[in-house]
Amino acid sequence: MKLDSMYQDVILDHYRNPHGKGLRDGDAEVHHVNPTCGDEITLRVRLGGADGQTIEDVSYASQGCSISQASASVLNDLVVGHTVAEALATGDVFLELMQSRGHELDRSDEELEEILDDGIAFAGVAKYPARVKCALLSWMALKDAASQAVQKEQERKSA
Amino acid sequence: MKLDSMYQDVILDHYRNPHGKGLRDGDAEVHHVNPTCGDEITLRVRLGGADGQTIEDVSYASQGCSISQASASVLNDLVVGHTVAEALATGDVFLELMQSRGHELDRSDEELEEILDDGIAFAGVAKYPARVKCALLSWMALKDAASQAVQKEQERKSA
């Protein structure tokens, strides 16, 4: 069944057992909505580390389909413990994958797997334009929250 | 040529030598416009007679095509010297003719000719919907002006 390419077991697993779900303390909080379907996410980022540039936690409360839930869970796996710059770079690669519409990318599969880990399971979703937004919702929220958190950090420093 | 049914000699004659054209004194004046083509007419009605119900003069200044000019001229012939009620009745018959779209009317040709005189030359115009409005412009103006004049007359009486 063609569907299996979208609903890979990895995705269904993350959907059933989402990693890092729930709202915990954070340095910035954003609320994003997918107006097309009403999916929503509230997402918080907590920074730390020596230079205050490491993502120590991403916590979230969300409502949405399996794809958007699983994507938030994978995001949590991929970015916690990494610097903001690394996380955003990972997000860019994920965006590339999602916009590929199932076509070949410039990167090799190995490279993709190296960067996106479980995230490569979303390759099948890229063939369904209406679902791409579901997969990207948490990543858009992360980008927004991270940049707010970084800005606050800078303000704190320069204050 | 099919055109000859619209541009009958009678119509072209009235167009070239319009009867009663020019503005003279009147009891009421109206200005009507055909928004479709910009044809315009300023028309005045003067009432008189024993009961003040006879149309003594219809004078007008107008700008428009041969059909609207000829129609105003024929109108002048048909209504001056008649009572307002008679004039409006004639107008109704003319309207019937113009809305016939070239189909048979209930009235016989003789009856029509009796009532409309030169006006029956407009039968051919009825086949051209865009031109019907041209033919009716002066008649609409007459209806409006006559009712205003009658109203003034009544006000004058009851004052």
Next chain:
Amino acid sequence: MTSSTGVLPGLLDTDAIRKDFPILDREVNGRKLAFLDSAASSQRPRQVIDAMSQYYERHHANVHRGVHTLAEEATALYEGARDKIAAFINAPREEVIFTKNVSESINLVANLLGTADEPYRVGPDDEIVITEMEHHSNIVPWQLLAQRTGATLKWFRLDDEGHLDLSDIESVITDKAKIVAFSVASNVLGTRPPLEQIIRRAHDVGALTLLDAAQLAPHAPLDVQALGADFVGFTGHKMLGPTGIGILWGRQELLQDLPPFLGGGEMIETVTMEQSTFAPVPYKYEAGTPPIAEAIGLGAAVDYLQSIGMERIAEHEHALTAYALERLKEVEDLRLIGPTTAEERGAVLSFTLGDIHPHDVGQVLDEQGVAVRVGHHCARPVCLRYGIPATTRASFYLYSTPAEVDALVDGLQTVRRFFA
């Protein structure tokens, strides 16, 4: 009962009807298409598609201002379409205004009330009344009007069964109300509220009424004179017509009194640089080149609907809805949102399926050729009211069949297995 082998009473001859709809022959994902999304937009019969193609191939020119043959033909076809639609809703032709969709029809009225003179003008002390059941297109225009004028927006609430709660009608519609706008058939719940009661109360307090008939006009007879409202709007693409066209019906005296909305060609009487005067209705509200081919297409759609008969269409959908309500009971964890009997609702069935998100339900159904809509259906307050993020919605029309209901039920069972 597990399938529709027996014929249901009241059904139309869908075998014949479906031959007119080329798209219904399609396969999707290798399966026969079961199109259960007509409430979002219906399909078009060949007669409508052909009417528009023929217009473009033989008769097109801009309307009204021409004396040449094509211009006269185009004008006659366009105005002939207005006559057809006027007859369809039992209105004089002057009261039928062509818009681009019902959303524009509603916005048009909301805008007029913001710029009108007394007694129509909506001001800071006035109230605007809608309901919790409305489509966004009958909410947002009134929110914008309230914001711009300082008026207060009020609404009827929904009860747990999906009916409007009218118990407090006298405090919701007070003599401060200037306009009461509501849907005569909900696109999510299928609910058909008691029109007369609401219209009577509105008129008692001197408020105008606008009916959103987007979900009624395609499915049942609509007689605007009998309804007694002031404005009624509906939309072409939901009733076998093309996209790009909607209707606003309004009482002529009212439309004549109200100010213009969009300005431009077609809607004027005479223009100077200093000022303009406006054409009589309906033209006063039709600025610019109108949707000519679309009006002609909608005229053909109305011909088609009338050749079947609106009463017969309503019966057909009623039978299908009753059948579907029965069959959906077989699906475990399915929760229907809105009234539970076919008598109380239109042919629109919204539901949730356990905690499987509607997006996922819709995706797996699509894989089986079953097309349903998922989401909040542009009526998010309804979802908020029932504490659900979204629903799956199946909707029927004159071409829908019991076999398609069966395909839906089978599909839902597959969904449950898939996400078990």
Next chain:
Amino acid sequence: MTSSTGVLPGLLDTDAIRKDFPILDREVNGRKLAFLDSAASSQRPRQVIDAMSQYYERHHANVHRGVHTLAEEATALYEGARDKIAAFINAPREEVIFTKNVSESINLVANLLGTADEPYRVGPDDEIVITEMEHHSNIVPWQLLAQRTGATLKWFRLDDEGHLDLSDIESVITDKAKIVAFSVASNVLGTRPPLEQIIRRAHDVGALTLLDAAQLAPHAPLDVQALGADFVGFTGHKMLGPTGIGILWGRQELLQDLPPFLGGGEMIETVTMEQSTFAPVPYKYEAGTPPIAEAIGLGAAVDYLQSIGMERIAEHEHALTAYALERLKEVEDLRLIGPTTAEERGAVLSFTLGDIHPHDVGQVLDEQGVAVRVGHHCARPVCLRYGIPATTRASFYLYSTPAEVDALVDGLQTVRRFFA
């Protein structure tokens, strides 16, 4: 010179092109149709008609909110059309808004400026600048805005040759001006005003600019980025596309800052009964079900135009205009209104013929199969300016031929004889 036996340089292969336009084969009153009324509305090639029919026969569903296959196909086609139109005018896709016609595009902007916040809001001390050459659709919306806000409407005048008189540009566009709106090609005179000079002055005083490109987009390359205006509007039915669709292009930052216009489905981000937030542009300005088939048709029209090439189309029309200007000189008592050389004008020729009223001219031409427009062409101030009640207008497009110009000239001679 009395006929077009020699081929003019710059002409397109109209034999090939005309095969694509079914309507051009028509007879009218027993004569071959010479359709010289494209400025009012163009005809459509089979490619455009077919794109719409195929859409309805194979792919239709409502756009954006569906996960089912038809909804995805419809959305891809609709958004694909936006991409095509964006490329056609060299704009990012987010800046291309679908409206119902250019009249709506202009009204949309006029309405926004009435409800916007500073610095865009038009108030009682502000000025709105247009020209005497405008189509009613670029006059009336500004008159209405002026009335509603108390702002002052000003305009550039026409000189005797049909050019805008810009000698007093500094007193017409002062720093009170909030918006300067004008046509880049007149639909009566054919005049193409010096855009850069006007736009530069407007921007110097901080005013926004709106260009009415209804008569340019169909006929010549249009690069909105190069023009440097803030808004540009045009209309589908004049450029081989369907009725029921227009375009508003606007700078993204600007559109993001400005308030919404029509409210409803599609244009929202999230809705509660109390308040709503709005979708990003272009969706913020597309309330309700959009003109889906119409956008797809316009996309196909743009494909067609580009397959010929806008430069080549401009050349073709230029050659025809030059030829027609020469040939019309043969007609006694013919008075051309507007610029006298092909260099200074588009392919639109307005004229009077002695004191024969244009209605009569048009009627007698129609009898010979020649379709021209007569009247004030929705630009009555131009007629007032030149002291004429109306004009006869012949206009050309990519399918027009020298033989049709000849038919016009012959027809005009017949008109003169008829009313002699």
